[in-house]
Amino acid sequence: MVITTPEHSLYAIAVEQFNQAADLIGLEDELRQILSTCKRELTVNFPVEMDDGSIKVFTGYRVHHNLAAGPAKGGIRYHPNVTLDEVKALAMWMTWKCAIMGLPFGGGKGGVRVDPKLLSPGELQNLTRRYTTEISILLGPHQDIPAPDVNTNPQIMAWIMDTYSMHRHGGVSVPAVVTGKPPILGGSAGRLEATGRGVVFAIEEAAKTYGIDLTQARVVIQGFGNAGSTAARLLDELGSRIVAVSDSRGGIYNPNGLDIPAVFAFKQQTGSVIGYPEAERVTNEELLELPCDILIPAALEEQITERNAARIRARLIAEAANGPTTPEADRILFDRGIIVLPDIYANAGGVTVSYFEWVQGLQHFYWTEEEVNSRLRAIMTRAFQAIHATAERYHVQLRTAALALAVQRVAEITRLRGIYP
Template identity: 55%
Template sequence: MQNIFEMAKKPLEQASQILRLDQNVSSLLAHPERTLEVHIPVRMDDGRLEIFTGYRSQHNTALGPAKGGIRFHPGVTMDEVKTLAFWMTFKCAVLNLPYGGGKGGVIVDTRKLSRSELERLARSYMQKIMPVIGEHQDIPAPDVNTDSRMMAWMMDEYSKYQGYNVPGVITGKPKTVGGSAGRGSATGRGVMFCIREAFKKMAIPMKEATVAVQGFGNVGGFSAKLLFDAGAKIVAVSDMYGAIYNQQGLDPYDIERHVKETGSVAGYRRAETMTNGQLLELPVTVLVPAALEGQITSGNADRIQARIIAEGANGPVTPDADSVLAGREIMVIPDILANAGGVTVSYFEWVQNLYRYYWTEKEVHARQEDMMVDAFAKVYEAAERYRTSLRVGAYIVALERLSEAMRLRGWL
């Protein structure tokens, strides 16, 4: 099986060839600027000392300080963290944010930790990565199995060592300690904006669209609710326990209530059950894979029936599958555009922290919409100009900005 980081670089190579860029640009972007591995001792509730392994990768800072989430998961690897940091570099460049890409992670099953153990791990991880973190150096955020409460712990730990409050060191915090209005729905809202703009290009009325969403977490859940609010028909959703389907349509708000009561979409009374694999192959207008990477591969790409795939997750479509989907004229809105709403509003939070001046939720939504709509237009125009996919079009937009910044800074 090909290394995930090597797979991620495929569209970079394609875009570089189209733009006929200096080979030095690709060489610089093919490697992270810095990777850090740390070992984190944590005193457990029973008195044992357990050592956890954590990572932080800073991919490229030509456009500004590194930016990217922290995930706590048993499957975290350095290659995964490097890949996610790589994607963040391009995501920020596509949205024209003054950031480079960063990412972090800790190998841990959070379900096995008590609240106090989790807090000690979060604070200890921040202590270990503190030499490379800072509001003008590298700004983390939540990711898989981390949340706003944990960001508050990490911000507090960093601030203790500095001797004063530093809210801008991390984003995704609760509003009371410097978080931004509109952050919770930001990624899903960005997915909705991109789908809406794609519909305009393809002359598809929102009210005639059907949608299947793989993954009913934060990104998938908000994507489903916001598309539902806009008039689309949600016909299927799923989580790790299975998928539910109703051709007549589902109410994602009612499903959310069911999930709060039962812990899963499974067993929802107004739908039939199916597998996640079957959900991916439904004949819908839009498929939103918002779960894990590598869901659509060369093994199932020829059975995908959606007209549009909007990548709510990072890397849900493999490079081999991309080729198959392009041949079948299925539009793929790439992750570095579709799910960039989260980092966009994280940028807003950072700006608000630096100025100590906070915006209303209405202002946040309006600013996010302006930036996402503009980014979609530029990516679409690049794809049309070079007769390529939206994914390569997004990398072209990002590469033009990154290569210019590196040239002006004298890196090339």
Template identity: 45%
Template sequence: MISETIKKDGPARQGMLANVMRQFEHAADSIELNPNIRKILAITNNELVVHFPVKMDSGEIEVFTGYRVQHNNALGPYKGGLRYHPTVDLDAARALAMWMTWKTALAGLPYGGAKGGIQIDPKKYSNAELERITRRFTYALGDNIGPELDIPAPDVNTNSQTMAWILDTYMSTRTPNERSKNLHVVTGKPIGAGGSEGRDRATGFGVFLTVKFWAEKEKLDLKGKTFIVQGFGNVGYWASWFLEKEGAKLIAVQDVTGTYYNKEGIPVDELNDYQKSAGSLEGYNNAALMANDKFFATDCDICIPAALGNQITASNAHDIKAKVIAEGANGPTDIDAEEVLLQKDITIIPDILCNSGGVIGSYFEWLQNRNGEIWTMDEVMEKLEKKLKTSFDRVMNLSQERGVDTRTAAFMIAIERLEQAYIQRGIFP
């Protein structure tokens, strides 16, 4: 059984760009953004669409379409993930690239924003085919990516192996003298290929940390609190793992195969082990199947949407009972739903803050590669927590000072940083 919430990607995909633009315009109005800078930030810098042929295991040729949208690089190289999903198109990449610009600016990183990927359902292809598709896509991108220009990372349906294939392909196109200087062309690599300790769990750890900071702010103990997670991939798993260690209880999880509920709690590692062996959550017998459209209505303390965009809509927002929504995914809440949630006094930890642990971890990896350093897991986690706490406090403080919601506060901080950069640098010529 396929989740109707996650399945309806068409309308969600079309709405993501409209959502991020409305969020941007609202924050821009709130800070009275310079109208000339508003024009610049409202559009992307570069948009690349590539069509490339790949030989399948059968010997037949299939042509794929890949995208890379570079939104802004006023603060540094473009940075953002590559996803392999049927919903990938130009509008989706535009929206996600813009969110990356705000995310890196909010985190105080020397990066801009980019996003892209391939319009593909990776489950339909063998591992050997995915390797050839990835390498051919990398070759098609050519000099449009680079360690000081545009640095891809894993995203939906891509992982450290994908990044290793991109790294190897990119380095093979460089001269022997250049190869040692290009290790940081991608982040999220395997440890043996120059990856960083902790990068695998950085996004989920960041989601957990922002929930922890929220609980501390509200003087709440996470022990005994209940949470639900939509999407049990890398982000959903690690966010759940850290929350469980704090004594919180996972009571419902949803993936493309259905919604699984157990009010007594679902053991996180047991669920992860089952998913690894079965390939999905389908058939997991330590939880009962429940109707997909009842997932967000589950009585819980914490809701973590960690799947795709526009999953919380005006049609289901009224049913949400959680005290806080921690946006592990990019753009999981649409504008109309957000108005409902704010009226219900539900706290939203916005995506550009909540899931920024991933890009912060990527920055640490990039920095280590660039400087020839190797940090321990403890060093990475400690630096990540410190950086996220700074961002969290700034957002919450501004939200209170200006009387705005948390998303608007986060956008205001990000956009003001970019505005300052443009004012100080001027516009060429």
């Protein structure tokens, strides 16, 4: 992850993207002020008792960008480089993501500045419960519903739900306060694979529109975590050739195609794709520039920049990560005719199935995985068609078109609700 400076902050990038969309639709100045500003920014500094009895103080954040459409929805990440600037940008992108998909949520995001790999399971639980307590003034099934993000998972969501339930409801389970939980606690079938599956649904729609044969396509995936590995498996099943994948330690490349089930098993055994015998090693930077038809950045922000955009050799980029492409790179890619499925659409499968999970939790009525996947495909298809039609109408890239649709929707909701005195 890149620690950005105030002159080149992630939030500044998010605002720049917003302004491009606002220009396109002629958004009035008053709404620009409202929608380019985060509604709430909570910073918490909290002590955690470690296994050896020592005390460490950690810093965490929870940000609400906009709540016009509904309660805040957004993940919580644990990473040593988490900053308030980053969390604000991610919260804004969540607002647009939910709007594009037609979900009744506003954008939120959270994070703790910590390397969870250095914590024991007990320390991780202590940190999660204390952080949840600190931000609990914002949480609730109708106020703010967290979900997993970088370095968080269903177990961490279970601890968040339990902590909230103990504080607010005397221990009675409140499943709708968080999504991405284990199924036995009210998690939705298909939630774990939802982000990667949504990326593949998005790619399938784009392939139909732009004439890409997925049975012949070469695919490169940066990031072999939950989203990246799911996308790899599903595209492999569709007949695509996955030629390179990577994790935080680096990547592996085989132009003839990787055996994805074998790579997955190797990573499960060793903790990394590095060392997989039937491939050559490449860096994460080199991986982005490999020859391919489809590139899936599924790692962290600002991976495709003005420094490497001219060397990208993919025909289609599907952003499984949040913010992997800078505005300067976007312009270079657009000029080169490279199609970019933007993060606020391509990786929206996670929040869409989180919405399904929230609805199921409120009703205590649960759906089958087939129902979940069918509804997800329908929403991804509808959203792509709307984005593509907008891009054609305005002759702009898909990101600007997606943002224009999202900003227009949130602006209209804000106009209709009015400004509370």
